[in-house]
Amino acid sequence: MTAVSSLEFRVLSSGSSLDPKPETRNLRPIGLYIHIPYCASRCHYCDFNTYRFDAVQAEQYLQALAQEIDLRAALEALQGRRLCSVFFGGGTPSILEASQIVRILDRCRAAFAFEDGVEISLEANPGTVDFPKLRALREGGITRLSFGAQAVQDGLLRRIGRAHDAREAEQAFWMAREAGFNNVNLDLMFGLPSQRLEDWAESLGWAVRLRPEHVSTYGLILEEGTRLYKEHRIGALELPDEEMEAAMYQMALDRLTDAGFEQYEISNFARPGFLCRHNLVYWEHQEYLGLGAGAYSFVDGQRYFNELLPANYVRGIRERGTAVAGGEKVSPEMLRSERLMLGLRLRGGLDVRTFTDILGIEHLAASDRVVRLLDEGFLDLKEGRVLITERGLLVANELIVQLL
Numbered sequence: 126m127t128a129v130s131s132l133e134f135r136v137l138s139s140g141s142s143l144d145p146k147p148e149t150r151n152l153r154p155i156g157l158y159i160h161i162p163y164c165a166s167r168c169h170y171c172d173f174n175t176y177r178f179d180a181v182q183a184e185q186y187l188q189a190l191a192q193e194i195d196l197r198a199a200l201e202a203l204q205g206r207r208l209c210s211v212f213f214g215g216g217t218p219s220i221l222e223a224s225q226i227v228r229i230l231d232r233c234r235a236a237f238a239f240e241d242g243v244e245i246s247l248e249a250n251p252g253t254v255d256f257p258k259l260r261a262l263r264e265g266g267i268t269r270l271s272f273g274a275q276a277v278q279d280g281l282l283r284r285i286g287r288a289h290d291a292r293e294a295e296q297a298f299w300m301a302r303e304a305g306f307n308n309v310n311l312d313l314m315f316g317l318p319s320q321r322l323e324d325w326a327e328s329l330g331w332a333v334r335l336r337p338e339h340v341s342t343y344g345l346i347l348e349e350g351t352r353l354y355k356e357h358r359i360g361a362l363e364l365p366d367e368e369m370e371a372a373m374y375q376m377a378l379d380r381l382t383d384a385g386f387e388q389y390e391i392s393n394f395a396r397p398g399f400l401c402r403h404n405l406v407y408w409e410h411q412e413y414l415g416l417g418a419g420a421y422s423f424v425d426g427q428r429y430f431n432e433l434l435p436a437n438y439v440r441g442i443r444e445r446g447t448a449v450a451g452g453e454k455v456s457p458e459m460l461r462s463e464r465l466m467l468g469l470r471l472r473g474g475l476d477v478r479t480f481t482d483i484l485g486i487e488h489l490a491a492s493d494r495v496v497r498l499l500d501e502g503f504l505d506l507k508e509g510r511v512l513i514t515e516r517g518l519l520v521a522n523e524l525i526v527q528l529l
């Protein structure tokens with residue numbers, strides 16, 4: 126990564142020689158990510174860019190965010206682009222007042238053109254919402270809620286440092302329905318300390334019973350610096366073994382697809398018509414703008430990132446008119462490997478032409494690795510597309526590394 130000064134950023138983004146000619150300008154829709162870096166407390170597995178909530182700091186942050194919305198919307202590279210999705214992520218966006226979120230959303234509406242049917246998602250934690258807040262969010266234009274439920278065993282929730290219990294998660298879900306949300310995601314986690322297969326079955330059964338439109342299932346990853354990572358290093362963490370994790374993943378596949386969900390990405394399941402538009406922006410390698418502390422943008426073949434610390438972010442916006450801390454031009458090689466990684470995670474896979482172009486081969490049979498993975502049943506060829514099979518899903522990351 127190279128540092129990009131605010132001046133360079135303005136040049137790169139406002140009609141430099143790198144800007145395509147108007148007639149060849151990319152006018153495809155773009156996704157917008159807005160980072161809210163505050164949580165009630167830190168979960169024991171989390172290494173996200175988030176800090177303990179403070180109402181005064183949060184308000185200052187939102188004022189800077191509103192300024193950044195206007196500054197970025199004015200960039201030449203974004204003229205004529207419509208938003209297909211807005212995603213409030215974090216952190217815990219739902220820790221804010223509904224009026225604060227709606228204020229930011231209104232600012233986006235004033236600054237950007239929205240596509241018809243734009244998806245506007247908000248990540249929410251049970252325990253930070255009540256019915257009036259949810260109703261105000263719905264009325265204010267939020268169309269999709271994503272609840273971090275994670276598990277339905279209170280002991281497990283405490284073990285991983287979640288600030289809510291199972292009862293609150295269920296209440297939050299029904300309040301969201303009551304408030305008019307007909308597009309709700311539930312996040313669930315497996316591979317947790319001391320989690321048994323029966324626990325996981327119970328969590329999946331709970332989600333199926335609630336009938337959300339979308340379920341995301343994530344295996345625990347021990348990120349350096351987190352409390353669970355430290356416990357693991359001193360041998361104080363009892364984790365399910367690899368075989369158990371594979372059984373949990375397979376169970377999610379079976380239970381959720383039996384219940385009518387379509388698996389459209391390795392970790393994501395949706396009812397027909399409810400695929401997450403914003404996540405597809407990332408997975409289909411489309412462009413996105415990221416606002417707020419530590420947020421990444423990918424626009425016109427360049428990737429930028431903002432100052433990580435909220436205080437530095439606010440200062441950057443106030444004093445320099447930008448919080449961009451660095452960036453890079455994404456090389457063709459990087460673009461290819463990212464497209465392979467993201468495309469193969471999608472259950473629709475990649476069309477053969479794109480796949481062979483990425484690998485730099487004439488046809489599938491020209492690569493021994495591809496032939497082997499097809500023969501061994503890790504990859505499949507269906508209707509002109511290369512897909513990872515159900516067997517391959519369990520080792521998807523290794524497969525992709527082998528291909529690259």
Ligand code: SF4
Nearest residue numbers: 164167168171215216
């Ligand atoms: S609520 Fe989410 S972002 Fe906040 S600490 Fe927990 S996992 Fe991290």
